[in-house]
Amino acid sequence: MSEPLFLISQEDWSLHRKGYEDQTRHREKVKEALRNNLADMVAEEGIFASNGKNIVKIPIRSLDEFRFRYNYKRQNHVGTGNGSAKKGDVVAKDGDPNQQQQGPGKGAGAGDQPGVDYFETEVTLEEVENHLFSRLKLPHLDKKEQAEVVVDSIQFNDIRKKGIMGNLDKKRTILQAIKRNAQEGKKGLGKILEDDLRFKTWSEVKIPHSQAVVLCMMDTSGSMGRFEKDIARTTFFWISRFLRQNYSNVEIVFIAHHTHAKVVSEEHFFTKGEMGGTVCSSAYKLALELIQQKYSPSKYNIYPIHFSDGDNLPSDNDECIEIIQKVMEVSNFFAYGEINQHHRMSTLGDVFKSIDHPKLRSAVIYERKDILQALTTFFTENKEEELKA
DSSP states (O other): OOOOOOOOOOOOGGGGGHHHHHHHHHHHHHHHHHHHHHHHHHTOTTGGGGTTOOEEEEEEEOOOOOOOOOOTTOOOOTTOOOSOOOTTOOOOOTTOTTSOOOSTTOSSSSOOSOOOOEEEEEEEHHHHHHHHHTTOOOTTOOOOTTOOEEEEEEEEEEEESOOOGGGBOHHHHHHHHHHHHHHTTOOSOOOOOGGGOOEEEEEEEEEEOOEEEEEEEEEOSTTOOHHHHHHHHHHHHHHHHHHHHHOTTEEEEEEEESSSEEEEOHHHHHHOOOOSOOOTHHHHHHHHHHHHHTOOTTTEEEEEEEEEOSOOOGGGHHHHHHHHHHHHHTSSOEEEEEEOTTOOOOHHHHHHHTOOOTTEEEEEESSGGGHHHHHHHHSSSSHHHHHHO
């Protein structure tokens, strides 16, 4: 009689999670790359012209897996050792002069060590926005006493026997018919009578909102070259997307100016350029007129933001200071961004340096990656948050 055959096996279920773990590790690598490359992605050229459909590429360090390899020739390799090492022995110390530096990028000259492999992965504009907008906040947003009351939602909060057929509550109607038949000693649904009909009634939920208006002012004069206009438009692109995605009741007004200022459409603001001289007070005057005529400080949180290359008619500077002071009196803040690629002297920059006011926020953009710093300067609650960002 043959002995019974037993088969014992053990399956490593961790292998079934390998795909999930690799995906999780990849997502963490993507998040890390987004954090490290956010300034470059925000400054991506022409991103405002994509209408939110851009896909940005970022470098991520290669995710090679460790693996054992059979050494049939029993050769010595780097890091193999002579077999005398024990657990707990110190292999080397940081800064040890006797320890020869190894690895990519160590020492002077061209080098003969291999580099670190990386690949480029694509991230959507939405992913970039999530990382960027988590750092930003519309500062000093106050609840206004005379804030406009708007309909926030519709709530069905009552049931009645009369109503329109579009509001018929089918579930309650059927339950009422079954209940009536049961009381009459009948089983099942049976025929639905008019007295069985039940209708939902609704009411509007009205919530007072803290109104806000952002006055986007951009210098479009001849001194604003292609680089300056592209930087200004890219920054305003991120500002408009941030406001619309995070605040439901913020109005954006676009103002373009040279020697004269005018309110323009969003398309005109982002696509059309102009020539001529520069009189910045024209934009500030128009902003003040809009505040006085349409956007009362008692009802609106007001945020004027101006971008320029710093050139201005010298005789206009005194008037600029006077109007800026008036605008700041009725605003939550006044933000000035200067695009100064060549680190030159700035006429308008001197104007703002002479103004000492807690509501004034200014930033200088020397290169594209400075856009991120300008955004965090303008859209943080206070200076401490700006430093952390």
